Amino acid sequence: MTASITQLAAARAARTSYRAGEVAPTSGVAHGLVQANLISVPAEWAFEVLLFAQRNPKPCPVLEVLDPGAYESTLAPGSDLRTDIPAYRIWRDGELTEEVTDASAAWEEHPDLVSFLIGCSFTFEAGLADAEIPIRHQELGRNVPMYRTSRPCAPAGRLRGDMVVSMRPIPADRVADAVRISGRYPAVHGAPVHVGDPASLGIADLAAPEFGDPPEVRDGEVPVFWACGVTPQAAIMDSCPPFALTHAPGHMFITDVRDTEYLA
Amino acid sequence: MTASITQLAAARAARTSYRAGEVAPTSGVAHGLVQANLISVPAEWAFEVLLFAQRNPKPCPVLEVLDPGAYESTLAPGSDLRTDIPAYRIWRDGELTEEVTDASAAWEEHPDLVSFLIGCSFTFEAGLADAEIPIRHQELGRNVPMYRTSRPCAPAGRLRGDMVVSMRPIPADRVADAVRISGRYPAVHGAPVHVGDPASLGIADLAAPEFGDPPEVRDGEVPVFWACGVTPQAAIMDSCPPFALTHAPGHMFITDVRDTEYLA
Structure with a gap:
């Protein structure tokens, strides 16, 4: 189409x-x-x-x-x-x-x-929105919060770094739908890499993302994490190419x- | 698993x-x-x-x-x-x-x-065999037939060449199954690129593959073509790197x- x-x-x-x-x-x-x-x-x-x-x-x-x-x-x-x-x-x-x-x-x-x-991941937000899953950062007119995790990427030559994730707070009863819908788009990060428990990703403070704006997580919502295309920027910080x-x-x-x- | x-x-x-x-x-x-x-x-x-x-x-x-x-x-x-x-x-x-x-x-x-x-594509042959779709070249103890097509690949720098396909003759009533089963494996070529009509792929003679052994297509069977990992070899022939x-x-x-x- x-x-x-x-x-x-x-x-x-x-x-x-x-x-x-x-x-x-x-x-x-x-x-x-x-x-x-x-x-x-x-x-x-x-x-x-x-x-x-x-x-x-x-x-x-x-x-x-x-x-x-x-x-x-x-x-x-x-x-x-x-x-x-x-x-x-x-x-x-x-x-x-x-x-x-x-x-x-x-x-x-x-x-x-x-x-x-x-x-x-903005690509599959249309699918989430069409399924009436709230997209908090859009509602608030903010940028999505993004975090450096403690999960190392596979290095390639001189490039190495940790995975960056984006986070969307999702009502607990819609998490499965969010997984299913985003999972249909493997070329744009696909299903979440992690649901709940920021600490196990090495995220100390959900209110202090490294990139984007702070989130607003409401009662009954679960933080859901998707792999993020800012990951190469984290690799640049760690790997120090002369220019990017x-x-x-x-x-x-x-x-x-x-x-x-x-x-x- | x-x-x-x-x-x-x-x-x-x-x-x-x-x-x-x-x-x-x-x-x-x-x-x-x-x-x-x-x-x-x-x-x-x-x-x-x-x-x-x-x-x-x-x-x-x-x-x-x-x-x-x-x-x-x-x-x-x-x-x-x-x-x-x-x-x-x-x-x-x-x-x-x-x-x-x-x-x-x-x-x-x-x-x-x-x-x-x-x-x-040998990877998904197991799935075809498990579904009792005949794999002729295995039955005959031959190599799969492979053909250079007239379909150009997208070039990349000095590399260019036409797509190579492998062919399996499939009973007409199993073609849909073969498409469906192989389509579940996008990382190993996935669904066929072409079903029937070798001429429109630029294949003049089905009996004379450029690689592998000649096929045996029986009555009621349709030649089904999958993209083939020999394609880089065709690109080497066309692009002439000093060594490969x-x-x-x-x-x-x-x-x-x-x-x-x-x-x-």
Whole structure:
């Protein structure tokens, strides 16, 4: 099933506004279309990033790898990965050095960047919403909370790091539905990696996520954790490549592709 | 579900006999365990092979990528990819120059080889056999027939080539079952890419496969085509990397992993 004219219009309007400088989390934008995490590295690091993704498919499901130096995604014809994401992060030697709304200068500095688009759990939120499962961060107009866990990813060459997860509080009687619905989308993280008990993931304080905004967990709700495409950013912090460009957490690349394209 | 002691014994006995020099197609060996295609390339070509696989997941589902210079697969502890496959092919500048039963000399020549294990349709043959769908090449003690098609793969850097398919003649009243059963294994090629009508795949003569043995298609049977892990070998022929090592078609690497591990 291809995207409807209405959906495509919403996706293009969003990319155009981000290109013009608007900054906002993208959860809920262009309902039903796939959203993606971005990581761009110099060509010399590309094999290790792709290998890291291959060895850690749950947090790093690769949707597209662009050719070195290319920035128009086939998932959104006419798009420009240098400008069409609301906010970017620039990393030097593992340190976050800048957050920008336009990454053109980074591309001028590194014209050989290889860009990876990685599946995002925002993609299956449409399925959760359609099943009337509440999505708290959308209700509150916040970014989804994301946490570094104590679960190491499989290393790949110079790249290593712990898995990052996103968390959604789900009413206990809807957890099974949330598992079932998200499990139908293995290319966008699929089923949760963990339900309840943040401590066993190494998360000390649910109120203090490393990325995104603090959550609001209500009585009768269980924290449910999904593998997160911010995982490569944690690997960059730990592995210190000389340069990397990523999206800012929660500020994704919106494609023209229907989420149903990635149904298992 | 992990492999049974009987299955593991069968897998290890097979690898040991191949290590000692036995040569035979592996279809039907170690029933219920995953078999894999091998392609090993110098590190300088590894990114393009991995990218080719990422862009062509149906013919090239990656099960494992080993570190440069490594030859013990995590899918079969104690294995040695230099010796444990019944027959290997060595390619130089796109030409098949040798077929050997022991690839140790190739590894001495290129100690930085990066090895890719790619899913094989032999894996789901166990599921077909369990459903009493006849597997003709096994009945006849032959290798499965494989064909180069006219369907181009998505290129990746210097790598390009057409998709290779394997063919099994299936009774018309079992085709739907064969589709359904193989479709449950997306990591090992999954559902057929084509049912019937070889001409539209660019296959001029079903009796003359490019790889493997000629088929025997009986009255009331339909030729069913699955994407094949020999596809990277066709890409090597077309793309001419200076060196590559592969398994010989139909002569696979037998792992210790249950096929059910790869159920969708």
